[in-house]
Amino acid sequence: RLLLSSLLFSSTTATMDLRSITSLYTVPTCAFRQSCLFTMDDFRFEMCSCPNGTECSSSFTAIHQGTRYNFCSDPRLGRCSSGDLSVTIDGLQTTLHCTCTRPMVERKIVEAKSSATKFVCEMPVSERPISPKMVKLMNFWKYRSAKYQEKGAMDRRRRKQSLRCQSKTGKNLC
Known part of the structure; x- marks a missing residue:
């Protein structure tokens, strides 16, 4: 009886702890062109909730460096020019601004002042004019x-x- 009651008490305590942790965290609302969900190596990461109670749609997706990003609405991604900011990753929240077209490549920029990682479209070295x-x-x-x-x-x-x-x-x- 003692073992059964202690097991019941510990499982109830663990459930209460989990509920209190989730109540402390409020899921932010997704901004325009901000990914609400991304899938990587068969894991799903939901980072923000869609505005107006809409669902994160699987019909609005983009793939960036092997990771599939879902959006609440059509992000209407345009084509980047050389030097344009294409992607911003702040923590786990990802915002896509535009897509790099061939032959352009993305160059990673890490700023010391902020925690954000940015990707900029550029012409590859072999394609630059001399x-x-x-x-x-x-x-x-x-x-x-x-x-x-x-x-x-x-x-x-x-x-x-x-x-x-x-x-x-x-x-x-x-």
């Missing part, structure tokens, strides 16, 4: 390396020829 000064410098090095390769080949031919023209006694045969 300045005329850089083109001139690259052409110079190509010319210089080709010139030294040619000079080295000529020096090797001369050495080879000079070795052929000498006899074992040291006389010049050429």
Whole structure:
């Protein structure tokens, strides 16, 4: 009897603790373009509640870096230009601003002042235009390396020829 009553008491206490914790936390209301739910590795994370008592819809979704985000309404995401802020992650709350189109890539920015992580769309390094000064410098090095390769080949031919023209006694045969 003692064991049964202590087990009943501990389960009741645990249930009361869980209720008091959930009553202390109020779920924030989702802002426009803020994800109400995201799914990652088969886990669901509900971060905010939809305004006006609407449900978090599975028909309004976006995928960012392998994570599926659901929204309360159509986020109407436009296409980002180079340098535009595409995603803001503050804690676990994610706001999508626009989508990066190919060939642009996202660069992660972590600000020391805030806890937010931001992603900015940029052209990849291989796609960026090269300045005329850089083109001139690259052409110079190509010319210089080709010139030294040619000079080295000529020096090797001369050495080879000079070795052929000498006899074992040291006389010049050429």
